[in-house]
Amino acid sequence: MESAKEIDLKELLKIFARKWWLIxxxxxxxxxxxxxxxxxxxTPTYEAKTVLYIGQEDTGLGTIGISLGQLQADSQLIIDYKQLALTRLVINEVAKNTGLKITEDDSGSRSWVIGKGFQEDPMTMTYKDFQKNTVIQTVENSRLFTVGFIHSDPQMAQIVADELAKQLTLAVLEVVGVQNIRILDQAVVPQKPVAPNKLQNGLVGGILGFMLAMIIITMRFLLNDTINDEADIESLIGVSVLGDIPEFKGEAR
Structure with a gap:
C-alpha cells in the first residue's frame, strides 16, 4: 500500500509564493x-432612538443627591420596563397608532409584486420581529435610557420609536401604577443605516477567498504525484539513490 504523501512545509511555502497571483x-x-x-x-436598516429619564414619582428632573443604590434600583427598573415594552399590550398599541400590521407568523409579510415576484412587506412583521428590532439601552451611570427601533424605512423607524416610548410610559402608569419615566428627546429620522456593514462583509468575503486559495493550492500539492528530485524517489520506493546520470547539451536521446 502506498504511503500518503508527507507535507513538506518549506516546499509548500514556496508553492504559495509562486501562486501569489491565484491567492x-x-x-x-x-x-x-x-x-x-x-x-x-x-436591504439597509435604520435605527431611531428616543431618550427617556427615570425619576422618583412626583419629583422634578432637577432632583440631586442620587445614590449608587438608587442608580442600581433604576437599572433594575429599566430591565423591567424593557420587558414591558416587548409585551403584546404595548406592541399592539404601537401597531394601531403607526399603521404597522403585527402577525403571529411571517406568512402575511410577503406579497406578490408583478414583475418582481414575492417581496417583503415592510409594514407587516411578526411579534418576534418587532421585539428583535426594539433596542432599549441604559446610559451608563445615569437615569437615562434610550428606546430605539430598527426598520428599513428611516421615517418609520422614527415614528415607531416615538410611539413605543409613549406607549411604554402609559403602560408603566397602567401596570405598575407609577409615573416615573419621562421622554426627554424625541427620535429623529436617521440618515445613515446601521446595517449591513459593507466593509465588514467585504473583508469577510476576502478572507473566505484567501482561505479558498490556500485550500486549492494545498490540495493540488498533496495530490501531485510527479517525481521532481531524488528525495521524491527515495520517499516513493524506500531506497536511497546512488547517483544520477547528467544530461549533456546536444546529447542524442
Whole structure:
C-alpha cells in the first residue's frame, strides 16, 4: 500500500509564493463579490432612538443627591420596563397608532409584486420581529435610557420609536401604577443605516477567498504525484539513490 504523501512545509511555502497571483485573484474576487452582494441584495436598516429619564414619582428632573443604590434600583427598573415594552399590550398599541400590521407568523409579510415576484412587506412583521428590532439601552451611570427601533424605512423607524416610548410610559402608569419615566428627546429620522456593514462583509468575503486559495493550492500539492528530485524517489520506493546520470547539451536521446 502506498504511503500518503508527507507535507513538506518549506516546499509548500514556496508553492504559495509562486501562486501569489491565484491567492490575489481569489481574495480580491471574494472581497468585491461580498461587497457588491451586500450593496445590491441586502436591504439597509435604520435605527431611531428616543431618550427617556427615570425619576422618583412626583419629583422634578432637577432632583440631586442620587445614590449608587438608587442608580442600581433604576437599572433594575429599566430591565423591567424593557420587558414591558416587548409585551403584546404595548406592541399592539404601537401597531394601531403607526399603521404597522403585527402577525403571529411571517406568512402575511410577503406579497406578490408583478414583475418582481414575492417581496417583503415592510409594514407587516411578526411579534418576534418587532421585539428583535426594539433596542432599549441604559446610559451608563445615569437615569437615562434610550428606546430605539430598527426598520428599513428611516421615517418609520422614527415614528415607531416615538410611539413605543409613549406607549411604554402609559403602560408603566397602567401596570405598575407609577409615573416615573419621562421622554426627554424625541427620535429623529436617521440618515445613515446601521446595517449591513459593507466593509465588514467585504473583508469577510476576502478572507473566505484567501482561505479558498490556500485550500486549492494545498490540495493540488498533496495530490501531485510527479517525481521532481531524488528525495521524491527515495520517499516513493524506500531506497536511497546512488547517483544520477547528467544530461549533456546536444546529447542524442
Amino acid at each position: 490575489l485573484i481569489l481574495t480580491g474576487s471574494g472581497l468585491v463579490s461580498a461587497y457588491l452582494l451586500t450593496t445590491f441584495l441586502v
